[in-house]
Amino acid sequence: MGDGNSVTSPAPDQTGDYPNSGSPAALDASKLKITLAKTLKPLEPIETLCFGQTFSDHMVVATHDPEKGWSAPEIKPYGPITLDPQCSCFQYGGNIFEGMKAYLGPDDKIRLFRPDMNMRRLERSCARLALPPIDGDAVLELIKCLVNIDKRWIPKESGYSLYIRPTVIGTRPGLGLTASDHAMLYVIASPAGPYFAKPISLLAVSENVRAWPGGTGGHKVAGNYSPGFLPQRTAAEKGYDQILWLFGDDRRVTEAGVMNFFVVVKRDDEDGVDLVTAPLDGTILPGVTRASCLALASDPEFHKEISMRLHPQEMVYTMSDLATWSSEGKLLEALAIGTVAIVGPCHRIGYEGKDIVIPGDGLGPVGTAIRKKILDIQEGRTEWKGWGVVCN
Ligand SMILES: *Cc1c(COP(=O)(O)O)cnc(C)c1O
Numbered sequence: 001m002g003d004g005n006s007v008t009s010p011a012p013d014q015t016g017d018y019p020n021s022g023s024p025a026a027l028d029a030s031k032l033k034i035t036l037a038k039t040l041k042p043l044e045p046i047e048t049l050c051f052g053q054t055f056s057d058h059m060v061v062a063t064h065d066p067e068k069g070w071s072a073p074e075i076k077p078y079g080p081i082t083l084d085p086q087c088s089c090f091q092y093g094g095n096i097f098e099g100m101k102a103y104l105g106p107d108d109k110i111r112l113f114r115p116d117m118n119m120r121r122l123e124r125s126c127a128r129l130a131l132p133p134i135d136g137d138a139v140l141e142l143i144k145c146l147v148n149i150d151k152r153w154i155p156k157e158s159g160y161s162l163y164i165r166p167t168v169i170g171t172r173p174g175l176g177l178t179a180s181d182h183a184m185l186y187v188i189a190s191p192a193g194p195y196f197a198k199p200i201s202l203l204a205v206s207e208n209v210r211a212w213p214g215g216t217g218g219h220k221v222a223g224n225y226s227p228g229f230l231p232q233r234t235a236a237e238k239g240y241d242q243i244l245w246l247f248g249d250d251r252r253v254t255e256a257g258v259m260n261f262f263v264v265v266k267r268d269d270e271d272g273v274d275l276v277t278a279p280l281d282g283t284i285l286p287g288v289t290r291a292s293c294l295a296l297a298s299d300p301e302f303h304k305e306i307s308m309r310l311h312p313q314e315m316v317y318t319m320s321d322l323a324t325w326s327s328e329g330k331l332l333e334a335l336a337i338g339t340v341a342i343v344g345p346c347h348r349i350g351y352e353g354k355d356i357v358i359p360g361d362g363l364g365p366v367g368t369a370i371r372k373k374i375l376d377i378q379e380g381r382t383e384w385k386g387w388g389v390v391c392n
Contacts, residue, residue, distance in 0.1 A: 024069025027062055027134055027185070029141035031072035036149070038077075046155050049193045051340065056150035056162065060142045060187035063171070064132045070185075073142050075149060078188065087171045088180045094170025095222035096125035099339050100288075101161040101192065102147040102391065104154040105380030110147050110391040113339075113378045115140050117288045118166075125219040126168055130179035139166055143187055144391040150189055158379060159194030163340070195340060199347035199362060202256055202334075203240035204319055205231055210245040210255060211283040218282045225258065232257070240350055242336065247283055251319040254278050256336040256346065260290040263317075264333035264366045265325050272309025273332060273366060279314040289337045292387070293370050306369040319351055326356045333364035343371035 037057045044054040055078050062073035089095050100118045103111050119136025126134050143164060147154070154162040166187045170180025208231045211217020216224055228243065235243050242257035255261055255278075265274040275297045278284050296302045297312035325331040334346040345363045349356040363371060376382040380390075 024064075024066060024132075027070040027073065027138040029073060029138045029145075032142065032145060033072055033074045034145070034149070035074065035076045040152075043152065044191060046157060046160060046191075046193060049155075049160075049191055051192055052163065052165075052190050054190055056146075056153040056189040056191070058146060058149050059189075060146050060166075060185070062142075062185045064134075064181075064183040064185075066132075066181040070132075070134070073138075073185075075142070075146055081184070081186065083171060083184075084173055086173050086175060087169075087182075088174075089169040089171060091175060092170070092177065092180075093221075093223040094129050094131060094172075094180045096122065096129060096131065096168050097220055097222060098122045098125075098164075098166040099220070100143075100164045100166075101339060101378070102154055102164060102189075103161045103378045103380070104151070104156050107380055109380055110151060110154060111378065111380050111388045112140075112143070112147075112391060113374075113389075114288050114292065114387050115143070115389055117291065121220060121286065121288075122166060122168070125221055126183075128216060128219045129170070129221055131168055131170055132181060132183045134168060134183075134185065139185065139187070146187055146189060147391055153189065153191050155191055155193075159375070161192050161378070163190045163192040164188075165190070192340070195342065195344055199345040199358075200241040200336060201239070202242050202244040202336075202346050202349045203235040203238060204244040204246055204251075204253075204349055204351040205235070206246045206251055207231075208243075209247055210243075212247065213282050215282065218280065218284060218286060220285065228258070238350070244349055244351075246319060252278065252316055253319060253322065254283055255285065258285075259336040259338040259341060259344075260285065260287040261346075262290075262293065262333075262335040262337055263322065263325070263331060264335070264364065266330040266332055267311065272303075272311060274311045274313045275366065276313045276315060276317055279316065281316075287338055289339055289342060289374070292374060293337060293343070296370055296373060302373065305373070308365065308369065310366065322349065322356055323351070326358075331356070331358060333360070333367050334358045335363075335367050335370075342374055343367050 123136045171182040172180035245254045262277045294312045297310040336344045377384045
């Protein structure tokens, strides 16, 4: 499809570098060019929605080259992109992405949930892979336009949303092992159904690690994900839904699959419960949902609403801590947390041939209260600290 997305290779100078004269343009949402699709696709009935399988009518595209900087962004019909096979993204994986959702409230307004956090994370991910700098605020403006144009793709039903996948790929031509000074931004959107609160099982593994100090685990970079597919398949063969990733000889608990992980632990002083999660030491993805759970857990206003006292604890904890809390009857809930699931329950954790069983057969009181609060904010039923951002 010759639709103008192809990347052409500028001539390198004698040193093999690409001259960078003048100052390259920043991404500028006010230069947006909109080309609407001539025919719109039929909507997928919500009953048959399968995560990430159906895409809306349009997408955002912008490209960066080292001389001109960011191109005028476009919203155009969803479709294939054409890239030179020598582009660095295919060889060296210089790709980063974000995951966020647009929700349609009962007031017919479109809302994003704390999108600034996604945009700052997108900027950090680009920086970590030495991709060209990108202005997240401009990306957010483009996303707001896209969700308005594709509003009919946001299901009205509670729990449903339009999942948005902003992506930046390195498109530097040539096989030279060097940072990509060429890039493409694209944003695609896919209607998504609710994640039913069916408890999942986790297999704690230590023979593979997801992330390590000084690595890239704290960034949403593409290369973090495919190394998890094989261990995930092995866990599935053993009858577990997801992996509980551990780190270090002391078997620290880090994340569950591609979600942050929390446990609810009874306190000795009977003053409410501890909400425990691993600290952001570079091995943990700084989730928007994680930050929101911690913020709610430290908010007296929220405690009053749910008549419960929560104590957020960002701390190193190990499999042996989990086993001890479980044997003492203190392990009340285990929660997998992220944009897709919001808050999902875990009912058992396989470790060294045995299962740690978490009581109950669904979300417990803490998971239920946090999930409901976040969903109410996302769908605009409640105003909370500016977390729900209206896009119309
Ligand atoms: C995206 C992601 C999360 C969740 O982050 P949210 O911003 O809450 O969606 C957690 N862990 C990993 C590894 C992730 O990629």
